[in-house]
Amino acid sequence: MLDEFKNLRSKQDLIILAIESSCDETAVSVVKNGREVLSNIIASQIEIHRRFGGVVPEIASRNHLLAISNLYEEALKQAGISAEEIDAIAVTYGAGLMGALLVGVNFAKGLSYALGKPLIAVNHVHGHIASNYITYKDLKPPFLCLMVSGGHTAILKVSDYHKFKMLGSTVDDAVGEAFDKVARVLSLPYPGGPEIDKLAKLGKNNIKFTVSNALKNTLNFSFSGIKTSVINYVHKMEQKKEKIIPEDVARSFEESVTDELVEKTIRAMKLSKSKKVVVAGGVGANSMLQEKLRKKAKEIGGEAFFPELKYCTDNAAMIGSAAYYYIKKGLGRADLTLTARPTIDL
Ligand code: KG4
Numbered sequence: 616m617l618d619e620f621k622n623l624r625s626k627q628d629l630i631i632l633a634i635e636s637s638c639d640e641t642a643v644s645v646v647k648n649g650r651e652v653l654s655n656i657i658a659s660q661i662e663i664h665r666r667f668g669g670v671v672p673e674i675a676s677r678n679h680l681l682a683i684s685n686l687y688e689e690a691l692k693q694a695g696i697s698a699e700e701i702d703a704i705a706v707t708y709g710a711g712l713m714g715a716l717l718v719g720v721n722f723a724k725g726l727s728y729a730l731g732k733p734l735i736a737v738n739h740v741h742g743h744i745a746s747n748y749i750t751y752k753d754l755k756p757p758f759l760c761l762m763v764s765g766g767h768t769a770i771l772k773v774s775d776y777h778k779f780k781m782l783g784s785t786v787d788d789a790v791g792e793a794f795d796k797v798a799r800v801l802s803l804p805y806p807g808g809p810e811i812d813k814l815a816k817l818g819k820n821n822i823k824f825t826v827s828n829a830l831k832n833t834l835n836f837s838f839s840g841i842k843t844s845v846i847n848y849v850h851k852m853e854q855k856k857e858k859i860i861p862e863d864v865a866r867s868f869e870e871s872v873t874d875e876l877v878e879k880t881i882r883a884m885k886l887s888k889s890k891k892v893v894v895a896g897g898v899g900a901n902s903m904l905q906e907k908l909r910k911k912a913k914e915i916g917g918e919a920f921f922p923e924l925k926y927c928t929d930n931a932a933m934i935g936s937a938a939y940y941y942i943k944k945g946l947g948r949a950d951l952t953l954t955a956r957p958t959i960d961l
């Protein structure tokens with residue numbers, strides 16, 4: 616296999632079959648040369664988990680298992696290639712839910728063994744960043760990245776495809792988690808982020824929900840305080856039997872959270888003298904965040920990039936793109952000893 620990795624690096628065209636199963640989306644994609652998506656198949660389990668108000672790990676793994684073989688067949692079919700034409704198999708090995716990740720990892724190992732193709736282990740966060748390479752064909756590092764998902768909130772300096780430095784991160788909840796919890800207290804369906812996004816458009820910014828001041832002069836975030844104040848507000852209003860206007864709660868919460876994300880990102884851009892900021896992760900789909908960050912980045916002579924909506928949330932194309940750049944740098948090589956990692960360093 617060692618020689619095969621060496622050969623891969625020097626191949627002119629690289630076709631990667633990528634697998635993603637870290638949470639509640641089972642996804643398989645075929646990506647050519649890191650930027651051209653030949654197929655991108657996603658089986659979402661949102662409807663299954665909705666009745667529980669969030670992802671149930673055991674149910675997620677079981678459904679990944681049910682879906683993955685068919686998705687693999689479908690991904691090859693839509694890409695119009697045979698299994699022999701694949702150059703490498705890439706898979707998300709962390710971070711994520713252990714049981715969910717294991718389904719993708721084991722399937723990828725099986726394929727790698729059966730087809731005799733090299734296996735590439737991809738960090739999910741690197742995948743989210745790479746989703747921008749698919750959307751913007753000319754985008755290249757260096758740039759700053761605002762990483763906003765259900766599991767991560769951070770500002771990163773991306774100095775090369777494989778060089779990441781954490782400039783700041785959340786000290787408690789990820790921003791997506793805060794969106795989902797606030798949605799839940801408003802009895803909105805899971806996942807809450809898109810629901811808050813829609814509702815906020817109809818509401819007024821007239822309730823004072825603020826983020827903690829303690830981290831004001833840093834590039835770190837804290838969202839647990841604002842999440843709790845929304846929850847307390849709703850409970851108090853219910854106790855007093857007063858009418859809650861969900862649109863106003865959503866709007867007031869979203870305004871504060873997006874202001875905080877944008878303010879710290881702009882500060883990081885100024886500090887690192889970076890003109891480009893690339894957003895990654897599911898919360899990147901948020902319309903208010905997009906509008907504010909685009910505007911503020913422009914004001915300082917910079918530019919904000921957001922992945923195309925379908926690549927904001929979990930997908931396998933982004934894993935195939937990240938794997939391409941790993942291969943070019945001789946990174947990510949894995950074998951049949953690969954296992955899933957629920958938490959993982961940058
Ligand atoms: O990146 P992602 O698909 O999965 C993780 O790796 O975590 O992010 C999922 C998160 C969820 O918390 C979801 O509510 C949030 O992204 N999200 C949004 C929007 N669309 C998805 N949050 C705010 N506004 C949206 N439009």
Ligand code: ZN
Nearest residue numbers: 743764928929
């Ligand atoms: Zn994700």
